Amino acid sequence: MSFKIAIASGKGGTGKTSISVCLQHFIKNQLTDKIQLVDCDVEEPNDLLFFPNAKKKKAHKLTQLVPVIDKSKCTFCRKCADYCEFNAISIIPSASIVHVNSNLCHSCGACLVACEHDAIKETELPIGQINFYQEENHIKLIEGELKIGSAMQTMVIKELKKYVDTANKIILYDAPPGTSCPVVETISDVDFIILVSEPTPFGLHDLKLMVELIKELNKPFSVIINKVGLGNHDIYDYLKLEQIDILGEIPFTQNFATQYAKGELLNNIPEDISDEFEKITNRLKKEIYA
Numbered sequence: 001m002s003f004k005i006a007i008a009s010g011k012g013g014t015g016k017t018s019i020s021v022c023l024q025h026f027i028k029n030q031l032t033d034k035i036q037l038v039d040c041d042v043e044e045p046n047d048l049l050f051f052p053n054a055k056k057k058k059a060h061k062l063t064q065l066v067p068v069i070d071k072s073k074c075t076f077c078r079k080c081a082d083y084c085e086f087n088a089i090s091i092i093p094s095a096s097i098v099h100v101n102s103n104l105c106h107s108c109g110a111c112l113v114a115c116e117h118d119a120i121k122e123t124e125l126p127i128g129q130i131n132f133y134q135e136e137n138h139i140k141l142i143e144g145e146l147k148i149g150s151a152m153q154t155m156v157i158k159e160l161k162k163y164v165d166t167a168n169k170i171i172l173y174d175a176p177p178g179t180s181c182p183v184v185e186t187i188s189d190v191d192f193i194i195l196v197s198e199p200t201p202f203g204l205h206d207l208k209l210m211v212e213l214i215k216e217l218n219k220p221f222s223v224i225i226n227k228v229g230l231g232n233h234d235i236y237d238y239l240k241l242e243q244i245d246i247l248g249e250i251p252f253t254q255n256f257a258t259q260y261a262k263g264e265l266l267n268n269i270p271e272d273i274s275d276e277f278e279k280i281t282n283r284l285k286k287e288i289y290a
């Protein structure tokens, strides 16, 4: 059985991607090479940027089934719209208008069942793809890539997770930022969540939202404070009050930020940062092998 860890943050720009990539690197070196990184940030997958030797092995196209209404058969009875829980169908009998909003459609098929006039068929719409990258003879990174203009983030993530190689001991999900449905889909089946935050007022605000969400899902979690040295002490006061564990603290250094910007995150990692990731990996070991 794989141990699944999600790395998440309540907002973008906290360093979630750099922490995901570094954790993959340190876990591989310290614990096991049976680890796979899964980039679930499907609107903007960029973990790949930090693996210059990874080769794309294959891609799997994803499509969504959406209904198409044949106006010549439609009686404008509105039954399909009433059946649709997602308000994806608009029927305006007085103007003879039928419209399916594919961005709202969840491909549940209820409207097809509802229609008694055989006026609805389904068609396939592309929503993105899953990319598989190999390095050192195994698929170490898979990513979901949402088609530009599609709003089917959650569906792409759900499909992406079907392709995770559970022969690996550890699966790391780099979650999308925020607290909406794509995040819930990402973290719903994981064994442990790492919340990445920064010691700023915005960072603390979004961390609190994430903590509320995770408490509702009843998942074990811990926090990595990134960019330590910026901001203020409020985040520490909050974590102490809420009795939330700090898994690690990554100091802010200009050099590391520059390396990130150049896609050279794993080259010459500064010693203080390297030491902290080694400690984090050791603490995670207790969760993974408990």
Ligand code: SF4
Binding pocket: 066, 067, 083, 084, 085, 086, 087, 088, 089, 100, 104, 105, 106, 107, 108, 109, 110, 111, 112
């Ligand atoms: S397939 Fe489901 S979600 Fe999509 S339009 Fe029909 S009823 Fe609505």
Ligand code: SF4
Binding pocket: 069, 073, 074, 075, 076, 077, 078, 079, 080, 081, 091, 114, 115, 116, 117, 118, 119, 120
């Ligand atoms: S249920 Fe069928 S006939 Fe009625 S409005 Fe929808 S598509 Fe038209």
